[in-house]
Amino acid sequence: MLDIRNLTKRFGAFTAVDDINLSVPDGAFLVLLGPSGCGKTTLLRMLAGLEQPTAGQIEFDGVVVSDGDRNWNVDPANRNSGLVFQSYALWPHMTVRGNVEWPLKVAGMGKAERKGRVEEVMALLGIGELQARYPNEISGGQQQRVAIARTIAPRPGVLLFDEPLSNLDAKLRVEMRSELMRLHRTIGATSVYVTHDQIEAMTMATHVAVINRGRIEQFGSPEDLVRSPASAFVATFVGTPPNNIVPITRHGSAYKVHTQVTDLAPPMPQASLAMYPPECLTVHDEMTPGSFAMELVEISVIAGRTMVTASDGALRLTAIVDRPPKARLAERVHMRLPTAPACWFDAQGRRIPA
Numbered sequence: 001m002l003d004i005r006n007l008t009k010r011f012g013a014f015t016a017v018d019d020i021n022l023s024v025p026d027g028a029f030l031v032l033l034g035p036s037g038c039g040k041t042t043l044l045r046m047l048a049g050l051e052q053p054t055a056g057q058i059e060f061d062g063v064v065v066s067d068g069d070r071n072w073n074v075d076p077a078n079r080n081s082g083l084v085f086q087s088y089a090l091w092p093h094m095t096v097r098g099n100v101e102w103p104l105k106v107a108g109m110g111k112a113e114r115k116g117r118v119e120e121v122m123a124l125l126g127i128g129e130l131q132a133r134y135p136n137e138i139s140g141g142q143q144q145r146v147a148i149a150r151t152i153a154p155r156p157g158v159l160l161f162d163e164p165l166s167n168l169d170a171k172l173r174v175e176m177r178s179e180l181m182r183l184h185r186t187i188g189a190t191s192v193y194v195t196h197d198q199i200e201a202m203t204m205a206t207h208v209a210v211i212n213r214g215r216i217e218q219f220g221s222p223e224d225l226v227r228s229p230a231s232a233f234v235a236t237f238v239g240t241p242p243n244n245i246v247p248i249t250r251h252g253s254a255y256k257v258h259t260q261v262t263d264l265a266p267p268m269p270q271a272s273l274a275m276y277p278p279e280c281l282t283v284h285d286e287m288t289p290g291s292f293a294m295e296l297v298e299i300s301v302i303a304g305r306t307m308v309t310a311s312d313g314a315l316r317l318t319a320i321v322d323r324p325p326k327a328r329l330a331e332r333v334h335m336r337l338p339t340a341p342a343c344w345f346d347a348q349g350r351r352i353p354a
């Protein structure tokens, strides 16, 4: 079990990680998801022991490995964790085999056992044939495999990944994603994976912590986040494409959805943002009752359906529809919302309970 309690990291007056609590069971694949600068790398570095928490504790399998309140930290090499970086950080003067073997040598493993383990992990990552090559003689994707093999060789209980696929091209990323999931199933180590790519998070995670400004916005399964986002931030950060959030304002005795007067009444006075999943919107070539005239800004085919994004300057809406509109880019389309939103948020983006 990985347990994080009241974890805080301040750099001077700036709080990068703000009182985070979460725990995942053994073998979980936890993804830390959030926009640039939200504190996810700082959190991962504290898990790795590279950064000392200002307050709070980290526990691996019931053993405290970092304690910010006591200003105490188990050394990165002695906390039974392994870190895979975005840059592969392989030793350039060592062969593939040498790189994978290195941490085992450092750990004092005997020669015969070492040989067996190196063969085993190289086979697991499919890099056996590259063993005599040097890092500059193999591709980026192969280097990442070597880096992963080197990290898992000493059998760490917790595997930490810092955006490990971000330097790979799109096709290789998808392949490596499946590869990492296979690896996770095989070795079963609890994994923590940092990314700002919500697709990666949604496909790989058993648990996702969405982080915003150093705090957890929501912690749950990928399904929870899409079906039941706890905040407008989560609703617009996850999902392919993400949900639409539309402002609802008072208009005399009635309400307006964006610019249109509506019969819709918010469930509570403070409900001022309505969420509409993209598959619930319709797109029309002509004006229809309640539709918004907007400029078509993006159109693409996704799995045989069409994703249409249109904007009127103040609001941007995305719909997933079966048939593309006649309009071309920069031309006018008419976007229509369903009668009722999927859920409501207050002006601060907090979910209003149904």
Ligand SMILES: Nc1ncnc2c1ncn2[C@@H]1O[C@H](COP(=O)(O)OP(=O)(O)OP(=O)(O)O)[C@@H](O)[C@H]1O
Binding pocket: 011, 014, 016, 034, 035, 036, 037, 038, 039, 040, 041, 042, 043, 196
């Ligand atoms: N050593 C440091 N000194 C001062 N501020 C820091 C330090 N390290 C990180 N920060 C700040 O803490 C915040 C969180 O940084 P962090 O690297 O954890 O973000 P991130 O979510 O991983 O972002 P990215 O996806 O861009 O890597 C940022 O505002 C960053 O500028």
